[in-house]
Amino acid sequence: MLFTLEALNAEEGDCLLLQYGTAQAPSFILLDGGPPRVYARTLEPRLTALREALGLRRQESLPLRLAVITHIDADHLAGMLDLVEALRESQTRRQAPLVSIEALWHNSFDDTLATRDVDQALAELQALLNQEEEAELRGFVAGTRQSRELRDLLRALKIEVNAPFPQLVLRPDDQTPALDLGSGLRLTLLAPTQSKLAAFQKKWDEELKKAVEAGAPGRVAALKRDTSVFNLSSICLLAELEGKSMLLTGDAHSDELLAGLEVAGKLPEDGSPCFVDVLKLQHHGSVRNVTPEFFERVVADHYVISANGKHDNPDVETLEMLAEARGDAKYTLHLTFPKAAWKEVKGESTTDDKRRKALRAIDAWLEKPGAVRPTRVYRQRDSLAVTVSLGNETLP
Numbered sequence: 001m002l003f004t005l006e007a008l009n010a011e012e013g014d015c016l017l018l019q020y021g022t023a024q025a026p027s028f029i030l031l032d033g034g035p036p037r038v039y040a041r042t043l044e045p046r047l048t049a050l051r052e053a054l055g056l057r058r059q060e061s062l063p064l065r066l067a068v069i070t071h072i073d074a075d076h077l078a079g080m081l082d083l084v085e086a087l088r089e090s091q092t093r094r095q096a097p098l099v100s101i102e103a104l105w106h107n108s109f110d111d112t113l114a115t116r117d118v119d120q121a122l123a124e125l126q127a128l129l130n131q132e133e134e135a136e137l138r139g140f141v142a143g144t145r146q147s148r149e150l151r152d153l154l155r156a157l158k159i160e161v162n163a164p165f166p167q168l169v170l171r172p173d174d175q176t177p178a179l180d181l182g183s184g185l186r187l188t189l190l191a192p193t194q195s196k197l198a199a200f201q202k203k204w205d206e207e208l209k210k211a212v213e214a215g216a217p218g219r220v221a222a223l224k225r226d227t228s229v230f231n232l233s234s235i236c237l238l239a240e241l242e243g244k245s246m247l248l249t250g251d252a253h254s255d256e257l258l259a260g261l262e263v264a265g266k267l268p269e270d271g272s273p274c275f276v277d278v279l280k281l282q283h284h285g286s287v288r289n290v291t292p293e294f295f296e297r298v299v300a301d302h303y304v305i306s307a308n309g310k311h312d313n314p315d316v317e318t319l320e321m322l323a324e325a326r327g328d329a330k331y332t333l334h335l336t337f338p339k340a341a342w343k344e345v346k347g348e349s350t351t352d353d354k355r356r357k358a359l360r361a362i363d364a365w366l367e368k369p370g371a372v373r374p375t376r377v378y379r380q381r382d383s384l385a386v387t388v389s390l391g392n393e394t395l396p
Contacts, residue, residue: 001391002026003241005278005304007336008042008385010034012284012310013075015043016248017385020241021183023393026054029181029239030067031248033079043079044086046384047098053396061100065181069106070250071234072147081146084153091157103160105169107197107233108151169235170197176264184241190260191236191252236260238276244390245275247298249282254294257282261298273299278388280304285314287321295325302388303374304334309341309355309362316365323372332375334386339363339378 002022008015015034021027028050033043051062069077083099090097154161162169164179171177171189178188234250236257249257261267266274279300283289284307303322307313319333338344342359345352366373379386387394 001242002393002395003244003246003391004387004389004394005246005280006046006385006387007280007304007306007334007379008034008038008046009336009379009383010038010042010075010079010306011308012313013038013073013079014070014250014280014284014306015079016280016306017046018239018246018248019395020181020185020239023395025183026395027065027181027183027185028063030064030080031237032068032070032076032250033081033083035075036078036082038079039082039086042384043083044098050395051098059096061097064099064101065103067101067104068235068237069104069150070236070248071107073251074146076250077146077150081150081153084150084157084159087157088153101159103163104154105162105165105235106147106150106154107162107168107170107192107235108147168197170194171260171263174263176260186240188238188240188264189235190238190264191250191256192233193256193259196256197233234282238264238266241390244277246278246280246390247276247300248280251283251289253282253289254291258294258297267297271297273297276300277390278302278304280306281314281318283313284311285318286311287315287317290318290321292321292325295322299326299329300331302332302334304336304386304388306336308337309345309359310351312354312358314362316361319362319365323374326374328372330375332377333366334377334388336379336386338381339376341378 002019004019006017006019008017010032011034013034014032015038016031018029018031019026020029033039047062051060054062056062067080069080071077084101087097087099087101151161165177169189170192171194173193173195176188176190178186181187234252234256236250236252237248238261239246239248247257258267261274268274274297276298277300279298279302281290281303285305305314314335337359340363342356342363345356345359366376377386
């Protein structure tokens with residue numbers, strides 16, 4: 001059995017490659033593409049290596065059973081946009097694309113303004129967002145632009161979007177749809193809910209309209225106060241195969257995940273924890289997205305963090321919260337950055353200084369003498385990913 005999660009080096013973002021089936025007949029699901037630069041540096045080389053390892057000829061594409069953009073922040077979407085742009089270029093040149101995408105999930109929303117007005121609103125917002133503390137919102141504005149570009153490219157490529165869902169990938173508040181992806185893989189949609197996505201669309205539409213009016217700076221403040229609603233739109237999945245499981249969380253909040261697991265019948269009624277083999281920590285290990293209750297109610301053998309110290313991710317407070325919840329239990333922490341990664345941050349900007357400080361703090365916490373700490377698996381410097389394999393087969 002092949003059941004492997006590769007957390008590619010996506011810098012501050014997410015780019016996950018799920019492999020399942022058998023080594024002779026593997027299937028692939030790509031979740032997010034990371035921020036700009038990740039496609040060229042990491043994702044394209046890995047997809048190319050897999051195509052070669054499987055013995056596919058240049059005129060044969062690596063088949064992706066499904067591609068998922070969990071939400072439209074730029075650190076999740078940009079690399080996927082680069083991939084789709086490359087597919088479009090191959091189509092224009094009448095060349096075989098690197099991959100073929102059977103279906104893609106992407107919660108984009110219809111424009112409620114004329115195209116020119118949306119572009120104007122985004123331009124005005126972008127011009128106002130220059131402070132470091134507003135980086136997350138600037139990433140969302142960039143992701144909104146890229147989301148609209150991606151939507152148009154997918155139409156040109158005739159890639160099916162959001163099937164089998166009728167419009168958006170969402171679940172009713174009282175149901176968790178489950179899909180058979182072949183080779184025994186079962187995907188359960190835990191989030192977002194219909195009510196959360198409705199709130200997301202309503203808020204963004206309102207703020208875009210207000211941004212084209214006089215007084216746009218006030219609209220930026222309103223957006224900044226409520227940035228959590230953007231992460232509430234994350235597509236969150238439970239992948240299960242032959243008794244093994246992976247919880248794939250996007251940038252969701254703990255309460256959204258617990259609610260989805262409860263509706264899916266995965267949280268025991270007696271209050272005992274739900275076990276998954278792999279838990280991809282939400283929002284790059286940010287303390288803003290986790291709670292003690294979450295780590296007590298959902299336990300795993302393997303925890304994966306995709307981050308590089310930017311925006312202080314992962315937070316030491318998150319690791320402390322996890323360690324307190326697990327006590328003396330054994331578990332493994334998989335990190336997409338190398339050991340002593342702070343030494344590789346060479347710049348002198350404020351952002352670089354903050355990254356070095358965050359990464360040094362993580363090292364200090366993990367290496368504290370005498371403390372109970374998890375087993376650590378860092379990404380090797382010459383590797384494109386950190387990998388967790390649950391089956392008895394792997395791919396090169």
